[in-house]
Amino acid sequence: MSVEVLLALGSNLGEKKETLMRAIGDLCTHPKIEVKNVSPVAVTAPVGGPAGQPDFVNLVLRIETTLSPFDLLRFTQTIEDKHHRTREVHWGPRTLDIDIIQYASLEMDEPDLTLPHPRAAERAFVLEPWARMEPEAELAGSSVRNLAEIADDADGIREFFPAPVVCG
Numbered sequence: 001m002s003v004e005v006l007l008a009l010g011s012n013l014g015e016k017k018e019t020l021m022r023a024i025g026d027l028c029t030h031p032k033i034e035v036k037n038v039s040p041v042a043v044t045a046p047v048g049g050p051a052g053q054p055d056f057v058n059l060v061l062r063i064e065t066t067l068s069p070f071d072l073l074r075f076t077q078t079i080e081d082k083h084h085r086t087r088e089v090h091w092g093p094r095t096l097d098i099d100i101i102q103y104a105s106l107e108m109d110e111p112d113l114t115l116p117h118p119r120a121a122e123r124a125f126v127l128e129p130w131a132r133m134e135p136e137a138e139l140a141g142s143s144v145r146n147l148a149e150i151a152d153d154a155d156g157i158r159e160f161f162p163a164p165v166v167c168g
């Protein structure tokens, strides 16, 4: 059975926008994933992590998939690795980060996977692109648009570029 999933992508090292477009392409090639919608592309100030790290490029994607949550996590981590993601510094600069924000209405708290993503409701760099893609979306019973307005990093959204073509 296919379920709806919300993924968030971020990059603040290298060819940031290009890396996100390639990662979308990687998702598009999986036979058990259908990319349904892509948000506008946000340039955002870094939240947390070491001082002075570069701005991020962030977007979210709506997909449908028949993969289980853990199989999806494994696949998204394979894409991160392919794009030379390293994990030395907590919240440090990265070529590519893919978070599973929401997997249908599933709630789980396992050592390697928490759903919905535990910090998504506080992150304008996730919520603002999401609200632009799906204005009526909800996260854990709250309006994503409202959450985006009150997020601490709401003024860290610098600019938006139009949404890329889905699996173009």
Ligand SMILES: Nc1ncnc2c1ncn2[C@@H]1O[C@H](COP(=O)(O)OP(=O)(O)OP(=O)(O)O)[C@@H](O)[C@H]1O
Binding pocket: 087, 090, 091, 092, 097, 098, 099, 100, 101, 111, 112, 113, 114, 115, 116, 117, 118, 119
């Ligand atoms: N919903 C989720 N989506 C993606 N990874 C998750 C999720 N819940 C737990 N994890 C786990 O988090 C671990 C650390 O992920 P990662 O290094 O990308 O964190 P981060 O992006 O630096 O920080 P944050 O989790 O705050 O976004 C992953 O190995 C993964 O097992």
Ligand SMILES: Nc1nc2c(c(=O)[nH]1)N=C(CO)CN2
Binding pocket: 009, 010, 011, 044, 045, 046, 047, 048, 049, 056, 058, 091, 097, 125
């Ligand atoms: N602006 C921005 N800040 C972050 C981001 C991100 O994607 N964008 N990701 C983080 C950890 O996942 C920590 N901080």
